[in-house]
Amino acid sequence: ETSGKPIRCRAAVARKPGEPLVIEEVIVAPPKSGEVRIKIICTSLCFSDVTFWKLKDPPAFYPRILGHESVGVVETVGEGVDGFAEGDVVIPVFVSECAECADCKSNKSNLCSTYPFKVSPWMHDGSSRFTDLNGETIYHFLSVSSFTEYTVVHVANITRVDRTVPPDRVCLLSCGVSTGVGAAWRSANVEAGSTVAIFGLGSIGLAVAEGSRLCGARRIIGIDVNPDKFEIAKSFGVTDFVDSSNVGDKSVSQIINEMTGGGADYCFECVGKAFLVEEAFACCRKGWGKTIVVGVDKPGARISFSSSEVLHLGKTIQGSLFGGLKPKSDIPILIKRYIDKELELDKFVTHESSDEEQGGEKKKKKKGLKKEKSSGE
Ligand code: CXF
Numbered sequence: 001e002t003s004g005k006p007i008r009c010r011a012a013v014a015r016k017p018g019e020p021l022v023i024e025e026v027i028v029a030p031p032k033s034g035e036v037r038i039k040i041i042c043t044s045l046c047f048s049d050v051t052f053w054k055l056k057d058p059p060a061f062y063p064r065i066l067g068h069e070s071v072g073v074v075e076t077v078g079e080g081v082d083g084f085a086e087g088d089v090v091i092p093v094f095v096s097e098c099a100e101c102a103d104c105k106s107n108k109s110n111l112c113s114t115y116p117f118k119v120s121p122w123m124h125d126g127s128s129r130f131t132d133l134n135g136e137t138i139y140h141f142l143s144v145s146s147f148t149e150y151t152v153v154h155v156a157n158i159t160r161v162d163r164t165v166p167p168d169r170v171c172l173l174s175c176g177v178s179t180g181v182g183a184a185w186r187s188a189n190v191e192a193g194s195t196v197a198i199f200g201l202g203s204i205g206l207a208v209a210e211g212s213r214l215c216g217a218r219r220i221i222g223i224d225v226n227p228d229k230f231e232i233a234k235s236f237g238v239t240d241f242v243d244s245s246n247v248g249d250k251s252v253s254q255i256i257n258e259m260t261g262g263g264a265d266y267c268f269e270c271v272g273k274a275f276l277v278e279e280a281f282a283c284c285r286k287g288w289g290k291t292i293v294v295g296v297d298k299p300g301a302r303i304s305f306s307s308s309e310v311l312h313l314g315k316t317i318q319g320s321l322f323g324g325l326k327p328k329s330d331i332p333i334l335i336k337r338y339i340d341k342e343l344e345l346d347k348f349v350t351h352e353s354s355d356e357e358q359g360g361e362k363k364k365k366k367k368g369l370k371k372e373k374s375s376g377e
């Protein structure tokens, strides 16, 4: 029985920026008030983990447990927590939802003010729940820190999901797929018949394509430096391609403006380069075009527009954190659309490997969460 006591378990610890993670034993403290301790069932790598792991300047906080895209089971419920119980299956998300502040109450924002989004090394109360075996503090990441067997997360950062959902699929809704689909659905509110341009066809760009397809976009233009991505992008509904490594004297925005007769209705930057936000803005349609910033550039990166370009053209630029989704209400909608076979999560999985290939224990045949609970693990 571990409930309420410190847990000793394994974690993949980032000891220094840019250096391989070290699998080591750590101590995970019990949850404080308003928190839960979670056993992580699945976690995946989001490129933001890599972006922050590589950052040397300004100095980040190390040692640190990265990871934020995950699904888990509640193991201990902290004091004063209503609405969650041991055994609940939950999806942690890096944006909070207190459900009570002006932003949480508004349907125009997903940026909670009670627990504001920060790339913080701490829990919301400014402390850590992790120590190494020498008693040294290990820092948190994005309020989740999922590269560990157990983590502690505030209830404002978890959404309960039905325990029958496949964890290796809904894990993708903890960050990447939700971010892309939400960017089209909630941040841009793409209408049926629209033309969309997506800069970057990684998993975020493909998720924007999926969201745009679900919203009924008529034309989805994918732009990438790697034309090998175009084949897979077709299966996500991308209709037109621009190979940005091969545009001759033209800029990508010129090409998109020509292809669309004056610009796309919605442009999405999904790479994380400020200059691509400028390119995207340059090819969204005057009057009503919207450019959605999804990619994560280095801290401090600047975007620049001329004053007349903004004043004369009436375009909109919008930031999109977690796709503008409110985790507690929107993740269940996405899960329902997955169950109803509308949202095609399976397409995002290209390879599956057994635990043996990963050097772990032999995988028990298709072990579901239900079984795991009843077998007392
Ligand atoms: C990002 C968004 C910008 C800051 C870090 C996290 N989202 C998800 O990976």
Ligand code: ZN
Pocket: 046, 047, 048, 049, 068, 069, 175, 176
């Ligand atoms: Zn992420």
